[in-house]
Every structure is written in structure tokens, then in C-alpha cells.
Amino acid sequence: MKRDLAKKIWTYTVMIVVIGLVALYSASYENARVPQNIFYDQLFCALVGFVIMYFLGKVDYRKFYDGAYIFYAVNILLLVFVLVGGRHALGARRWIEIGGISFQPSELTKLSLILILGAYFSDRRPKLPYGFFSRTQMIFWDLLIPLTITVVPMFLIFKQPDLGTALLLFGIFLVMLFATALEYRYIFGLLGVCLAAVPFAWNILKPYQKDRLLVFLNPNIDPLGAGYTIIQSKIAIGSGQIFGKGWLSGTQNQLNFLPERHTDFIFSVIGEEWGVIGALCLVTLYFLLIYASLNIANQVKDKFGVFVTVGIVAILTLQVVINVGMVMGLFPIVGLTLPFVSYGRSSFLIFIIMMGFLLNLSKRRTIF
Amino acid sequence: MRIKIIRIIIIGLFVLIVADLIYVQVIRGQYFYHLSANNRIRIVPLEGWRGRIEDRHGNILADRRVAYDVMVAPQGLHDRQGLFRFLAKVLDIDQKKLEKKYAQKKYALFAPVVVAEDIDRDKVIILEESKYLYPSLIVQEGFRRSYPLGKNSSHVLGYVGKINRVRKKRFKEYGYSPQNIIGYSGVEEYYDAYLKGGEGGIQIEVNSRGQQVRLLSLKEPTTGQDISLTIDSDVQQIASEALEGETGAIVVMDMDNGEILGLTSAPSYDPNIFIDAAKQKRISILFNNPSAPMLNRAIKGLYPPGSVFKVPVAIGALDAGKITPHTTYNCKGYYELGGTKFRCAHTHGPENLIESLAHSCNVYYYRLGLILGADMIQQYARQLGLGSLTYIDLPYEESGVVPGRRQRSLRRRERWYAGDTLNLSIGQGGLLVTPLQLVRMMATVANSGLEVQPHVIKAIGGTAVEQYDFKRNVKIKKEVLETVQKGMRAAVTNFSGTAHVLDLEELYVAGKTGTAQTSGEKLSHAWFVGYAKGEERNIAFCVFLEHGDSSHNACLVARQLLLGMQAKEIL
Numbered sequence: 001m002k003r004d005l006a007k008k009i010w011t012y013t014v015m016i017v018v019i020g021l022v023a024l025y026s027a028s029y030e031n032a033r034v035p036q037n038i039f040y041d042q043l044f045c046a047l048v049g050f051v052i053m054y055f056l057g058k059v060d061y062r063k064f065y066d067g068a069y070i071f072y073a074v075n076i077l078l079l080v081f082v083l084v085g086g087r088h089a090l091g092a093r094r095w096i097e098i099g100g101i102s103f104q105p106s107e108l109t110k111l112s113l114i115l116i117l118g119a120y121f122s123d124r125r126p127k128l129p130y131g132f133f134s135r136t137q138m139i140f141w142d143l144l145i146p147l148t149i150t151v152v153p154m155f156l157i158f159k160q161p162d163l164g165t166a167l168l169l170f171g172i173f174l175v176m177l178f179a180t181a182l183e184y185r186y187i188f189g190l191l192g193v194c195l196a197a198v199p200f201a202w203n204i205l206k207p208y209q210k211d212r213l214l215v216f217l218n219p220n221i222d223p224l225g226a227g228y229t230i231i232q233s234k235i236a237i238g239s240g241q242i243f244g245k246g247w248l249s250g251t252q253n254q255l256n257f258l259p260e261r262h263t264d265f266i267f268s269v270i271g272e273e274w275g276v277i278g279a280l281c282l283v284t285l286y287f288l289l290i291y292a293s294l295n296i297a298n299q300v301k302d303k304f305g306v307f308v309t310v311g312i313v314a315i316l317t318l319q320v321v322i323n324v325g326m327v328m329g330l331f332p333i334v335g336l337t338l339p340f341v342s343y344g345r346s347s348f349l350i351f352i353i354m355m356g357f358l359l360n361l362s363k364r365r366t367i368f
Numbered sequence: 369m370r371i372k373i374i375r376i377i378i379i380g381l382f383v384l385i386v387a388d389l390i391y392v393q394v395i396r397g398q399y400f401y402h403l404s405a406n407n408r409i410r411i412v413p414l415e416g417w418r419g420r421i422e423d424r425h426g427n428i429l430a431d432r433r434v435a436y437d438v439m440v441a442p443q444g445l446h447d448r449q450g451l452f453r454f455l456a457k458v459l460d461i462d463q464k465k466l467e468k469k470y471a472q473k474k475y476a477l478f479a480p481v482v483v484a485e486d487i488d489r490d491k492v493i494i495l496e497e498s499k500y501l502y503p504s505l506i507v508q509e510g511f512r513r514s515y516p517l518g519k520n521s522s523h524v525l526g527y528v529g530k531i532n533r534v535r536k537k538r539f540k541e542y543g544y545s546p547q548n549i550i551g552y553s554g555v556e557e558y559y560d561a562y563l564k565g566g567e568g569g570i571q572i573e574v575n576s577r578g579q580q581v582r583l584l585s586l587k588e589p590t591t592g593q594d595i596s597l598t599i600d601s602d603v604q605q606i607a608s609e610a611l612e613g614e615t616g617a618i619v620v621m622d623m624d625n626g627e628i629l630g631l632t633s634a635p636s637y638d639p640n641i642f643i644d645a646a647k648q649k650r651i652s653i654l655f656n657n658p659s660a661p662m663l664n665r666a667i668k669g670l671y672p673p674g675s676v677f678k679v680p681v682a683i684g685a686l687d688a689g690k691i692t693p694h695t696t697y698n699c700k701g702y703y704e705l706g707g708t709k710f711r712c713a714h715t716h717g718p719e720n721l722i723e724s725l726a727h728s729c730n731v732y733y734y735r736l737g738l739i740l741g742a743d744m745i746q747q748y749a750r751q752l753g754l755g756s757l758t759y760i761d762l763p764y765e766e767s768g769v770v771p772g773r774r775q776r777s778l779r780r781r782e783r784w785y786a787g788d789t790l791n792l793s794i795g796q797g798g799l800l801v802t803p804l805q806l807v808r809m810m811a812t813v814a815n816s817g818l819e820v821q822p823h824v825i826k827a828i829g830g831t832a833v834e835q836y837d838f839k840r841n842v843k844i845k846k847e848v849l850e851t852v853q854k855g856m857r858a859a860v861t862n863f864s865g866t867a868h869v870l871d872l873e874e875l876y877v878a879g880k881t882g883t884a885q886t887s888g889e890k891l892s893h894a895w896f897v898g899y900a901k902g903e904e905r906n907i908a909f910c911v912f913l914e915h916g917d918s919s920h921n922a923c924l925v926a927r928q929l930l931l932g933m934q935a936k937e938i939l
Contacts, residue, residue, distance in 0.1 A: 179370050235407065238392045238400025251408045255575035272404075276393035280386060287382045294378070297371055310374065321381045328388055 005292055005299075005362040006057070012289035013053070013340065013355050017046050019282055020341030023270045026248050027262045027343075034262050038343050045345050049352035056356025057363060064357070065304050068112070068119040072149070075112040078105035079156040094160050106157045106165045107346035111353060113153060113169055114311030117176050120146055122303035124180070142182050143190065146173065163209050164334030168318055175314035176307055213332045229265070232257045233327045237271035237279070244275030262343040264335055267327045282341075286320045296362045305361045312354045409584065410574050412479055413545055416565020417511050419592035421525060421555060423601040424627075424826055429521050430556070432511040436492045439480040439506040440470055443579050451502045458494050459484050477578035480506050486644065512643050513549075517601060519636045520608035523664040524599055524628075524762070524824060526554025527639035543567070552642075553664065555824060557763045559595055562828050566590035593829035598622070603630030606932035610925050616894075616913040617665040617803045618929060623811035623899055623908040626820030626836060628760070629938070631804075633665040665914065667758075667765045670800040674884030675728045675866075675919070676897050677749070677795025679813060679852060682721060684748035685736045686848040693851045696720045699731040703790070710734055710790050725855030726865045728881060730794050737793025742784055745792055746772040751842055752809040753819065754801050760822045761836070768805060771798040796885060803910045806897045810879070811908035813856075814899040816849045817842050856880055856898065867896060867923045872930060875939060876901040879926075881919035891915040894922035900930060902939025 024042055028034040064071075082096050082105050095102040124142060150173040158166040177187055202210070215227045236252035245251065250272035252258050261269050271279045290313055297309035316339055323338040325331040337344055339351045392400070421430035438455065445451065452470070456463035466483050473481045487495075495507050513528045515521060531539070531550040544550065545567065551560040568589030573581045607618040611634035620630040635657075641650050654661055663669060685691045699716035702709040712730040716723075724732035737745060749755060755770035769775075771792060773784040791797030804822060812819045823836035857878040859865040866881040879898015886892060894916030899908040911926040933939050 175374065178374065232407075234392065235400050235403045237389075238396055239404035240393055241397035241401055242394055251573075252404050255408050255573070255581060257404075257407055257576045271389070271393065276389055276397075279389050279393065283382065283385055283389065287378075290378060291375075294371065294375055306371075310371070313374070313378070317378050317381065321385060324385050325388075328385075328392055330384075330388060 005296060006359050008292045009289065009355060009358055009362065012285050012292065013352075014050070016282065016285050016289065016340045017049075019270070019278075019285070020266070020338075021046065022247070023266055023273075023341060024262060024343055026250065026273055027253060027266060027269045029248050029254065031254070031256070033256055038262055041345070042343055042348065045348050046352075049349055052349070053352050053356040053359065056353060057359035059360065061305065061308075061357060061360045064115055064308075065119050065122075068115040072112045072116040075105060075109055076153060076156070079109065079153055081105075083156060083159055094162060101345075104344075104346040106160065106162055107344075107350045109153045109157065109165070109169065110172070110315055111350055113150060113172060114176070114308055114315065114354075116149055117146055117173065118304050118307035118311060120149065121176065121180050121307045139186060142180065143177070143186055146177065147190070161206055161209070162335065163205070164322075164336045167334065168315065168322075168336060171318045172311055172314050175318075176311050179307060179310040212334070215333075229259050230327075230329050230333060232259070233265050233268045234329050236265075236268040237328055240272040240275040240279070242275050242277065244271075244273050244278055247273050249273065263337060264323065264333075264342060265327050266342050267324055267338050270341075271327075283320075283324065286316070286339075290316050290320075293358050296358060300361055308357060309361055312358060315354070316351075408573050408575070408581075409571060410476065410478060410578075411569045411571050413547060414568040414570065414587075414589045415547070415549060416567055416589035417591045418513060418528065418549065418565055419563040419829075420594045421563070422594065422596045423599045423604075424597065424629075425600065426596070427601045428516055429597065429599065429601065430525055431514050431516065433514045435486040435510055435512040436489075437482050437508045437510055438484040438487060438495065439482050439508050441480040441504040441506055442474055443477045443504070445504040447502065451505060454498065454502065455483065455505075458491055459487060476574070478572055478574055478580035480504075480508075482508075486512060513639075514643070515639045517604060518638045518640060520605050520632070521599075521601070522554070522636050522639045523633040523666065524554055524597070524604070524631050525639060526556035526763075527552050527642040528556055529642045553662075553764065554762060555595065555597065558761050559825070559828070563592045563595060565592040595825065595829075596827040597824050598627035598629065598826045599631070599824060600629045600938060602936045603933060603938060604632065606630070606929060606936070607632045608634070608636065610911075610928045610932070614913055614916065614925070615659060615665075616911070616916060616925075617669060618909070618911050618925075619666050619803050619807045620907055620909045620929070620933075621807050621811060621820075621822055623814050623820065623906045626808075626811070626822045627826070628822055628824045629907065631666050631762075631824070633663065633669070635659050635661040637661045664762070664764070665912070666803045667760060667762055669802060669912075669914070670766050670768055671802075671893050671912065671914070672797075672799055672884040672886070673795040673801045673806060673897075674882030674893065674895055675730075675795060676806055676880050676882035676895050677793070677799060677801075678725065678728065678733050679856070679880050680749050680752050680754070680809070681733050681736050681740065681745055681793045682725060682852050682855065683752070683813070683844060683848055684744055685740050686721070686851060687748070687844050688740060688744055690739045691721065691736065693721045697724075697732050697735050699729050701731075703731045703734040705734075705786055705790060708787065710787075721851065722855045722858050725852065725880065726858035726862045728859070728866045733793045734790045737789045738786065740793075742772055742789045742792060745789070746770050748844075749799075751844065752812055754799075754805055754809065758802075758804055758808050758822050760804060761825050765804070766802055768802055769798060769800045795882060803897075803912045806895070807908050807910045810897050810899050810910070812842055813849050813852055814878070814906070814908055816846045816853075817844055853878060860898075866919060867898070867926075869920070869923045869927050870896075870898070870930065872927070872934070874903075875930060875934060877930065881923060883917075883919045886915065891917045894919045896922040896926045898926070900939060902934070904937065904939055907933075907939065 021043060025039045028036045028039050094104045150169055154166045154169045236258055252272050253261055253269045258265055258268055270282060293313045297306050300306050319336050319339050322331050322336050326333055337347045417432055423429050452463050452467050455466055469483050470481050492507055499505055528549050528551050531544055531548045535550060551557040568587040570586045571584040573584055575581050603620050607630040611618055611632055614634055617633045621628050637654050696718050698718045699712055701715035702711050716727055716729045719729050719732055749770045755768050757765050757767045776782050776784050788797055792799060808822055819840045819842055821836045825833045827833060859867045860870050860877050867879055870877045877900045879896055882895030884893040894913040897910045911922045913922050916922055
């Protein structure tokens with residue numbers, strides 16, 4: 001049984017990565033806009049990633065419990081450093097360079113947040129609330145402290161600006177909070193407060209972020225500007241029809257109608273060239289991976305493992321659903337990558353590391 | 369427990385995604401496939417060449433000549449400054465102007481932009497030799513319409529130009545596209561569907577920046593059909609020369625079969641200027657000219673016929689049995705009705721029908737008008753084709769007006785008076801005809817009642833057009849028409865006849881003059897409508913001079929016309 005889950009995770013991950021590499025090859029094929037070397041870059045990343053994943057499966061994951069707070073603190077420092085001296089690209093400061101290798105601390109935050117929240121939540125002992133004082137204490141320790149832990153990196157990432165990742169962190173927090181024993185009324189109370197704050201949040205958005213949200217509501221407002229991407233992406237996916245146009249033959253892809261097709265819009269390339277069959281295969285693989293991961297949470301005995309698993313499942317699900325929904329026009333364009341498939345070292349490796357964690361968890365659950 | 373809820377939510381989200389994928393890719397797949405094809409496929413139209421127009425002897429009236437255009441392809445244009453500096457130097461055009469033109473006309477990277485049209489041959493050679501320096505420079509060989517006769521044929525042929533907004537709308541369903549060259553007025557417009565070349569095009573695949581990626585398919589344009597007209601370019605030239613400096617129209621028709629030999633209207637215009645886009649200014653001058661050179665007076669100009677109308681009145685009175693050819697009335701120089709004196713040109717004394725036609729005596733026709741009545745006059749005028757279209761195969765013909773009791777009461781709610789009948793019987797008083805209608809009427813009279821259909825088409829694409837070769841008998845007695853023929857012949861042969869100048873050797877000429885008064889201070893219109901029977905063929909013709917004063921002027925022009933045709937052995 002335990003071997004089985006680990007094998008499943010290995011299989012699904014490798015299959016998804018391979019599909020991603022095939023799509024990336026097509027997206028960068030004979031093209032000036034997207035250089036071919038990103039394919040080899042990603043291939044290299046994948047090989048390195050699998051090695052990392054294998055070794056992470058061997059390490060005792062409780063070591064990460066010990067390092068969670070330090071990891072988080074370092075990450076916050078990195079985020080601050082990005083804002084101060086990060087590298088500009090595409091109108092945002094997201095990258096920092098260390099020893100010639102550039103990476104995005106915001107991607108790292110996904111992992112560190114899951115770890116620190118898992119560590120924190122697993123430390124809390126369930127208490128029966130009695131009386132006003134203990135209730136207030138509970139709200140403080142079980143809700144406000146983890147919220148603060150989440151909001152600090154959220155704010156720093158939002159400042160980069162990267163609205164998508166910031167909101168994603170909040171999503172992770174909500175799902176993990178949901179997995180604790182906290183009463184529903186506090187969780188939904190928090191959600192209610194957030195919804196009430198949405199109109200105020202509108203004003204702190206940047207103009208292009210507002211555009212994106214408006215365009216999501218009606219892409220035809222600005223078909224050549226902000227709406228162009230989503231229209232072309234929908235055309236690409238839809239025109240794939242059942243069997244697709246064939247590998248390297250997607251016209252939307254090969255003739256450059258799809259912007260950002262090697263990163264955020266890689267799913268459009270798959271939908272166009274492989275049709276509904278290819279798209280459904282990929283989505284099914286994601287579903288099977290997530291489902292298998294969630295089974296780990298059911299079987300892991302210690303709380304840290306459960307919370308980390310739930311966190312990883314949450315981020316995988318959210319990124320897959322939001323990315324696929326985004327390229328099909330179901331969600332606004334928020335700039336979230338498709339796990340294992342989109343080009344991008346930081347994002348790719350972080351997800352591989354998460355899978356390594358899951359492997360680890362699936363193996364060690366019966367030790368106690 | 370909570371993990372279970374998370375699992376259900378995850379399943380729900382994935383079901384949503386799968387459902388949407390199936391909706392977008394399977395159910396609406398066709399629609400999006402279409403959109404993606406539209407994204408990448410562009411069609412560059414290639415204009416087909418227009419067919420030639422020839423006259424009856426095969427002389428070219430409208431031709432295509434080779435022209436060279438300079439084009440700049442936006443794709444691969446690197447040294448923009450250098451190219452335009454070079455072009456400006458060679459073509460002797462301001463560099464700024466060239467660049468402005470290029471910027472205005474450029475619409476896609478794959479479509480070359482025409483920056484200079486119809487350049488000289490020596491410049492073509494210079495440009496061709498330096499092409500290797502500028503890869504995006506293209507010297508395109510193309511064709512232009514040319515009209516060898518120029519001004520002399522413009523009103524028959526019309527001209528060609530880019531399709532305008534009105535026609536674009538009207539012809540959209542017939543496969544005309546915005547860049548098409550289309551015929552305007554004359555044969556060019558009437559037979560545009562035949563002359564027009566079949567449009568071809570190249571289908572190319574472009575990328576998101578509009579750069580051509582590959583050629584998908586090519587459809588060669590086809591050449592339009594050649595057309596032969598019944599027009600004789602000699603007649604056309606003689607007629608145009610005869611009208612030089614005048615305002616008016618000449619129509620020459622073969623009275624046996626209705627073939628139009630010549631049709632001119634003066635002043636005229638040169639159709640060649642419409643081809644050159646650089647001559648916009650001259651075109652707008654043409655349209656704003658007060659003497660209306662664009663108006664084809666022969667078929668669209670409406671004028672009172674004056675005394676020419678005495679012919680149908682005489683026919684009517686004879687045919688209805690109101691008078692005999694020997695009925696004689698005395699002309700005192702005027703006719704008095706209700707205290708008003710209706711004048712005659714001279715005091716003719718006693719005149720019979722033949723003499724009245726020869727001398728054009730108004731008094732005689734005042735009396736005929738009264739005994740015949742306005743209704744009968746109208747009836748006979750219509751019988752002879754006045755007041756209705758001749759259906760000649762040229763666009764924008766006018767039908768004219770034959771006034772009568774009914775029209776008067778319907779249109780103006782006024783009564784018809786006997787004085788109106790008198791005015792009508794000498795071709796005044798609201799009566800309006802076109803020169804072409806009078807020619808057809810004259811042919812009917814000369815043919816003793818056989819009406820022909822005027823037309824200019826002879827053959828389309830080598831196939832003779834027979835649709836117009838029909839004749840119709842008018843319901844008028846033959847003897848009546850023969851009597852009137854005598855009267856019209858007398859107008860030429862009598863020493864005192866109004867058209868005696870036309871009494872030519874070896875040519876039977878007959879006809880009727882007309883001097884139509886016009887409103888205001890302007891001079892009268894001068895008419896001569898008649899027919900001539902020569903050795904080669906019989907023609908009916910009309911010479912009309914707008915504000916040409918006396919009909920004698922028209923007779924002089926007619927004489928020049930007939931002599932000219934005789935000299936060319938057309939008659």
C-alpha cells in the first residue's frame with residue numbers, strides 16, 4: 001500500500017513532466033520569440049529535479065519541522081531583498097540572483113508557508129472553548145497568529161507586484177486552516193470579513209490589474225490590448241477540437257498568436273495541438289496525482305504530515321485549476337503557472353520538492 | 369472529516385474544468401477553429417484585366433496598356449531612410465511625400481504598398497538595376513485602361529475608376545470588392561459585368577505580426593470579355609469635331625437596324641484622366657464645371673424639341689383623318705386665340721401640309737393642334753416613342769415628358785387650356801425630349817412605320833448580340849408617313865425650305881429643323897433631326913445645339929457632319 005502510493009506519485013509526476021517537456025518543445029520550436037534553449041533548460045531542471053525528489057524521499061521529513069521557522073524567516077528576508085534590489089523583468093521585481101542563478105523567492109514562499117503553517121498548526125493543542133477569555137485567546141492563537149504569518153509574505157509579494165501568488169498564499173492558508181479543528185464559524189467569519197474588504201481592496205490594485213479583472217468579465221472590451229491574450233488563448237484551445245492540430249502544427253502557437261505560451265499559457269498549446277484528448281489526459285493526470293496525495297493525508301499519523309500534505313494538495317489544486325481556468329477564460333489572468341509544465345526554474349523545482357515531501361510522507365507514515 | 373470535504377471540493381473543481389474543456393473544444397470547436405483560420409489566413413486580391421472595347425470595324429476604343437508601379441514591401445524593409453531617399457531621387461518626388469504615402473497606405477506587413485504609379489520606362493530600368501540593393505523594392509508590371517479617342521468617345525464609353533461607396537453597397541452581392549476597378553457611365557458601366565476581369569488572389573499564411581510565413585494557394589485572375597460596339601470611330605470623330613466649341617449633342621443611327629454609329633455630347637471630357645490618381649484636381653474641376661461636361665446630353669439631356677415636334681402633329685392630324693395632304697391654311701404671321709396673338713416666324717400666306725413642313729409654319733400647326741386636340745397629340749407623340757425610354761444599352765437614360773390634360777391636373781392641379789394645346793403643337797410648353805428619342809422617331813417615320821431599337825452593342829466576346837435586332841410596327845398608316853416624308857424632303861430641297869443648306873449631291877437628305885425657345889434671356893435651342901439615304905447605308909441623325917440660336921446653325925453642323933461622313937465613304 002505504501003509502496004503503491006509512492007509509485008503512483010512518481011508515475012504521475014514523471015508523466016506530467018514529460019507532457020510538459022513535449023509541449024515546451026513545440027512552444028519554442030523554430031521560433032525567434034521563444035528561444036529553443038528554454039526547452040533544454042527545462043529538461044536539465046527536470047533531471048536535476050528528479051534527483052532532488054529521489055533524495056528528499058529518503059530524508060526524514062521531521063527535520064523540516066525543525067527548520068520551518070528559520071526557513072520562513074530567511075524567506076521573508078529574501079522577499080524584502082527582492083523589493084529593494086531585485087531584478088526587473090516584465091514590469092515587476094521578482095527575481096534575485098545568487099551566484100549567477102536567478103530565482104523567485106515568491107515561489108519559495110509557497111513551500112515555506114506550508115511548512116511554517118504545518119509546524120504551527122501541529123503545535124496547537126485542541127482546547128474546549130469555555131468563557132469569553134478563552135475564546136478570545138483561541139481566536140488570537142488559532143486564527144490571528146497564523147493569519148499574520150500568512151499576510152506578511154503576502155504583502156511583500158503583492159508589492160512586487162504579483163497579485164496571483166499573493167492570493168494563492170491566502171488560499172493555502174484558508175485550506176490549511178480549514179483542515180485544523182477550528183470551528184466553522186471562525187473560518188467563515190474570516191471569509192465574510194475578507195469578502196467585505198474586497199471593494200476597498202479594489203483601490204489598491206494597479207491599473208493593469210484592474211484591466212485584467214475587467215477584461216475577464218468581458219474580453220471584448222479591449223480585444224487588441226488586455227483582452228487579446230485571453231481571446232487568442234480561447235481560440236487556441238477551442239480550435240484544437242477533438243484530436244488537435246498535431247504536434248508542432250498548432251497555428252495559434254507556431255505563428256505567435258499566443259503570448260506567454262511557454263509559461264502561463266502552455267496549456268493552450270497542449271489544447272491546440274493535442275485537442276480535447278490531450279487536454280483531458282493532462283487534467284486527469286493532475287487529478288490522479290492530487291487524489292493520491294490526498295490519500296497520504298488520510299494515512300499519515302502525525303499532524304505535521306497531515307497539514308503539510310493538505311497544504312501541498314491545496315497549492316497543486318489551486319494552481320492547476322486557476323491556470324487551466326485562466327487560459328479558458330473562467331478566471332481572470334493572474335499569472336499563475338501550470339505546475340510541472342510551465343517553463344520557469346523556481347516554480348518547477350519548488351513543485352518537484354513538494355513531490356519529494358509527499359514521497360517522504362507516504363513512506364514514513366507507519367514508523368510510529 | 370474535513371479532508372473528505374476538501375476531496376469533494378477538489379472533485380467538483382475538476383469536473384468543472386473537464387466540462388468546460390469539452391464545451392470549448394468539442395461543442396464549440398468548429399467555431400474556434402474558424403477563428404483560428406481567420407487569424408492566420410490573409411487573402412491578397414489580384415485584379416483581373418478588363419476586356420477591350422472595339423468599334424464596328426475592330427478599331428480599339430478602350431485598351432489596356434502596360435504600366436509600371438513602384439511598390440515597397442513592408443516585410444523586410446530595413447533601410448527605410450535609404451530606400452526612400454533613393455526613390456525620391458530617381459522618381460523626382462519629394463521624399464517626405466513618398467514616406468507619407470507609404471505610411472498612409474500600409475495596412476499589413478505582407479501587403480506591398482504602391483508609392484508611385486505609372487512611372488516612365490527609363491526610370492523602370494534604373495529601379496530594376498538597383499533592386500538588389502533594396503530587397504523590399506518592387507517594380508510591378510500592371511495594366512491601365514486607355515482610351516485612344518480620348519475626349520471623342522467619352523460619352524459612349526464612360527470611364528473606369530475605383531469603386532465608390534454607393535456602388536460598393538449596391539454591388540456587394542455580385543462579388544465586387546472594395547479595391548475593384550469599376551466602369552462609370554457609358555458602355556463601361558452598362559456592360560461592366562462582361563468587361564470586368566475575374567478577380568484572382570493569393571492566399572497566404574501570416575503570423576501574429578502580419579509577416580508572411582508561406583504561400584498557401586494562388587488563383588490566377590482572368591481577363592474580362594472583349595466587346596464590339598456598333599460605333600464607328602470615324603463617325604464619332606467627325607461628330608465630335610463638328611461639335612467642337614459648341615454645347616450640344618449629335619446622334620447618328622443606322623435607321624435600318626438601330627445601330628448607333630456615333631453618339632457625342634459636347635462639351636466632353638477626357639476619360640484617361642480618371643485613371644491617373646494624381647489628377648484628382650482635374651477630376652473635381654470636371655464635376656464642378658457649370659457647362660456640365662460629364663452630362664451625356666444625347667440620352668440624358670431633356671430639351672423642348674420646338675418645331676421638330678410638328679412632325680408628330682402632322683402625322684397625327686393625317687392619321688386621324690382630320691386633314692388631307694391638301695388641306696390649306698392661310699398664315700397671316702400670327703394666330704389669334706382668346707385675344708392673344710400666337711406668332712409665326714414669317715407671314716407665309718396659304719400653305720398646304722408639305723409646304724408647312726418645309727417652311728415650318730407655326731400657324732398651320734396651331735390650327736392642326738386645335739382640330740386634333742391635346743389628347744390626340746399626346747397619343748401620337750407617345751406612339752412615336754416620345755415620353756418613354758428608348759431602352760438603349762447605356763445607363764442613365766431619361767424618358768422626357770409629353771404634357772397633357774391628365775398630367776397637368778394630377779401634378780399641378782391646373783386645367784389645360786387651348787393656349788397650352790397651341791404651345792404643345794409647336795413643341796413648347798413643357799414638352800421635353802432627348803436627342804436620342806427624336807432620332808428614333810425620325811427613323812420610324814423614314815422607315816414608314818417600322819420602329820427600330822437603338823443600341824450600341826454588337827458583340828460580346830466574339831458572340832454577336834442579337835437581342836436588339838427587333839422591329840416594331842407603329843399603328844400609323846403608311847401613306848401618312850410617306851406624305852410627311854415628302855414634307856421633310858421638301859424642307860431640304862425647296863429653295864425656301866428651312867434646311868436647304870443640306871441639299872447635297874448624291875445624298876438623299878430629309879428632315880425637320882427646330883428652334884426651341886427657352887425660359888429666360890438665353891438663346892433658343894437649335895435642332896436638326898433628319899435622315900439620309902446614302903449608297904452605303906441609311907441613317908437617321910440629330911444635331912442639337914444647346915442655346916445654339918437659329919436652327920440654321922444646327923443645319924450647318926449637320927452639313928459638316930454629312931459631308932464628313934460622305935468623304936469617309938460611310939454613307
